[in-house]
Amino acid sequence: MFEAAIFYYSYYSLLGGTDVKAAYIHSFITTNFLIFCIWPSHFASDGANVLWTRSLLDALADFDSSATANWFVIDRRHGNGVVAKFESNAMFVFHTVNAYEVASKQDRVDIVCDVMQYRNMDVLEKFYYENMISTASGAGNPINPAFKKPHHYVYGICDRGKSCFLDGLVKVDMETRTSKLWSKKSHTPGEPIFVGNPEKAGEDDGAVLSVVLDGESGRSYLLVLDAKTWVEVGRAEAPGAVGLGFHGVHVKL
Template sequence: MTAIGSAPTSTAADPLTAKGLTAGFTDLMEEADADLEVEGTIPEWVVGGFVRNGTARWMMGGTRLNHWFDGTAMLHRFGIEAGRVHYRNRWLRSANYEAVVETGRNEYAQFGTDPKRSFWGKVIASLDFSLQIGNNDFITVTELGSEWISVGETPTQISIDIESLDTKGIFRFKDRMISMWTCSHMLHDRARGRVYNYSIFAFPGFSRYRVWHIDENDHTRTQLATVKDPRPSWMHSFGMSERHIVLAQFPLKLDAFQLFTSGFTGRPIERCMHWHEGMPTRTAVLDKETGAVVATVELPAMFAFHILNTWDEDDHVVLDVVAYDDAAAVGHMYFDSLLGPEGGDVPPSRIVRYRIPLDGSAPAPGQRISDAVIEMPRIHGARSSLPYRYAYGQSWSRPGRFYDRLVKIDTHGADPSSNATAWGRDGWLPSEPVFVPRPGGTAEDDGVVLAVVLDVAGEEPSSFLVVLDAATFTEVARATVPHVVPFGLHGEFVGPASR
């Protein structure tokens, strides 16, 4: 067992990358409402709101928090109609945000930062995990029936108005399921009218994953299965096909005792995780109807933030993982690394495909789908849980440049060295791309791709929304934002063309 490693280093930092990282991790304090000037032409059928989530304030009490995944959450919305764009951003009024406003300090445990509580504060936090970490749900937004919620990996989520971005309050489940960790990437099964997810209950000697589903218009979670794991893995996402749930338990393990006692010890969440060198990725395949474990196999040691897609194929489940060799990327997201001379040297991740036999026999070695680096991956939403062809994500022009390109990968391309198309230029650092299908379109890439881009190529940093034709992967329009948008995480397009 070892601590999470550091990323590989380059011989020299790239000046534009250093400028971009500094700008992208500078606090944004103002809230704005503005009509944006549009260059080019946004297709008339693109109507709706592109909503993004992420942290936007890391300086508190005169000091910077330690990790990208620390800070307070901010929502951003690009409302698009008739070729025009209106932008607004709003703080998520979480317990964490309200505490910072009141005291000016970080009062809750963050992913990589200790809140430095008093003795009695530690005692109180130890009695309730939600009091320890708050509800700073900064990772994405998702739809639950008629409601939209801001989602993190906290035990509770927050209801929001998806148009005004106003905070409505804690989203309250009607059941009594207790968890210390909730996966942020809930998955929708539109055919069943359900949302699937899993939570972790971490208690020394009694840790387990609880896989559950919720009807889209209900607030009651139904527990589908319990999978025991004395050292639960940190899984930012999971796999779901039409018939199965897949838990890829990477060897980045949570120490249940450290996590359970972290409220008193002040140990931040990331420091309760440990990389277990050489440990395989134990992978459980569950039946979506019964919850029964259909197969358990061992995949190679690896780490991934994101499962790209999962589908059933004859007597196998196919799992496409955006895989790293190890968990060094998590450690690289500390500001000591990101804002240091090797800040752009994020470890590479690529799409690797595994075919998991449902009879439990050993799977064949993974197949690298493309040599192109990809992160924050997205596909056409209608192809989720089904075979697909195109993936979109962040990439780079060369190692050391952080993520300075968008990439489109044709997974049907026979040659992994030539099946990717890149968009961007030096000094542009794009966020996660989101595909929006054209209504009535039949081709899988008939639509547009939206992304927020940080531009540091000029004298002063700026941000703009870019609209790409998904088929040609070329720019058709952009709209400049009145301030720099910090590096965020995930988002969704909300509108009639979203599915």
């Protein structure tokens, strides 16, 4: 079971809930709605296994590919609770990308939810290694924060199976469904961070930063890509290895 609530310091307002089994998920939020998609990443024994295993990963039940992903749309403005329910094919998602509302031709509101989707939870088993340099893992799919809803470009890390870990940085054009790739043999990139050009207004006018581990030298460097061309324009070398999983957001001070 899950419930959605908004907290205001010492009290909260209950918006809605449902009786689906507890699961590992990320949620969406738009101007007027909260959206939950409960994919088949349920916790065994109704979540009690978390206490026994002391691990969210080990507490998950086996993935059921015959099950459905259940979507719940909750009104966050007028207290109407769950206003819509949908089903889709089974999937697994680490992170959501974005969500926004668009006007519908049927005098309704359509909600666009963008995710990085996996067919199952097999990706979780790829994080087992005999010798871990760092226990932090890299993942992410940021956008230009100045172009929230809707967005045109998504930046992320990709795994093409050409390394023991993540092996490339990708820029995805959500309108043309095309992509650009940056990759270098034996180099493992971290989550991309977009930095906008203050003198230009285009969504991909700026730079993308990523902390990359050079597997040959054992040292990391801060990679700078031109966000528009996806070509390297510079890098700053580090004296040693930076733990995988470093991520955040660029803020102008």
